[in-house]
Amino acid sequence: EKERAFIEWYPRGYGVGFKVKEKLFETQTKYQRLELYETEGFGKLLVLDGTVQLVEVGEESYHEPLVHPVMLAHPNPRRVLIIGGGDGGTLREVLRHETVERAIMVEIDEMVMEISKLYLNVARGAFEDPRAEVMVDDGVKYLRETEEQFDVIIVDSTDPVGPAKLLFSEEFYRSAYEKLSEKGLYITQAGSVYLFTNELLDAYRAMKNVFDRVYYFSFPVIGYASPWSFLVGVKGDVDFTKIDMERAKKLELYYYDPERHETLFQMPKYVRDLL
Ligand code: AG3
Known part of the structure; x- marks a missing residue:
């Protein structure tokens, strides 16, 4: 058979x-x-x-490192913007933080949200949370036009080819920087460390031209070609190498280990030499 x-x-x-x-x-x-x-x-x-x-089994190995390190490094994340993330997993993890007053999610493809709601056990009520505001719109256009300010911006997109390509451009990083509060953190998934090294380097360099400081980290994600990379852009006086352990202790986490925050920054040497 x-x-x-x-x-x-x-x-x-x-x-x-x-x-x-x-x-x-x-x-x-x-x-x-x-x-x-x-x-x-x-x-x-x-x-x-x-x-x-x-x-479904193991998606937290992506959503936890995407959401919690930035949320715990920011002193008081109240307004959060998610671009993409149609399945609702990122929104779900963001809403676990009690500091959050508003979480706006902008997903371009309504069908991804509808199918996820119908078939997947991922959002687990996140779309119904009164703090959540979900829009079907182009994230590039939304960020350019919005009057809002955000403490944390999370880009949970597909890879930098096709519809998500613009989300990895310097121009987009500039509009994100502008819409961050005085102290703000930006995070984006940035592809497979081994198989998309050039895309990772391009995104890192473009972010370096815009943000006050840029960090990279990697995490083994179930279902992706591991290790997977993440890039963090900082605006103002926030230290991404330190997190709030008091808030971290209240979260029950399975993959990202706040007590070992420093292990996030592990990177194969040849990649670190290029960054
Ligand atoms: N995030 C998708 C990450 C990109 C995966 N890329 C790949 N497999 N080549 C969106 C889904 C999780 N909310």
Whole structure:
């Protein structure tokens, strides 16, 4: 009997795959091709344009390091902007912070949100939280036009090709910097350390031209070609190497370990030498 699998192919024929029981859904949205699978051991798998967005079992290995390090390094994150993140996992983790008064999420592709709400156990009530404000809009346009200021901006996008390309441009970083409060933190996922090293370097350099300080870190994410990279841009007097342990203790975390915050900054030497 033939075994069925979904494999995401990275450059040079590097694959990340899951055995799948069945394909639950496939559609062409306004922006991308969306596929949904039932995997053998990791719950449902969401795929956009052939790239793994998440598996239900282990998605916290991405959403925890994306959200909590910046939220805990900021002294008082009250207003948070999320760009992308249609599945609701990032919003869910942001709302776990009691300091948050408003969390605005701007997702370009309504279909990703609708399918996630229908099929995935990821948002877990986040969309219904009174502090959450969800909009279907182009994040680039939103950030250029909004009058709001944010303490933390989180970019939970697809890779810097296709619809998300502009989210990795210097121009976009400038509009983000402008909309950050006096003390603000910006974080973006920045691709596979080994397989998208050049994209990571490009994004890092562009961010260096805009933010007061830029940090990079990596984390092993279930479902992605690990280690995965994250870039943090700082505005004003905030130290991303220090976090608030009092607030951290109240969160029950599974992957990101606040007591070992410094281990985030581990990077293969050849990459660190290039950065
Ligand atoms: N974040 C998707 C990260 C990009 C994954 N890239 C890849 N597999 N090539 C959005 C999903 C989680 N909220």
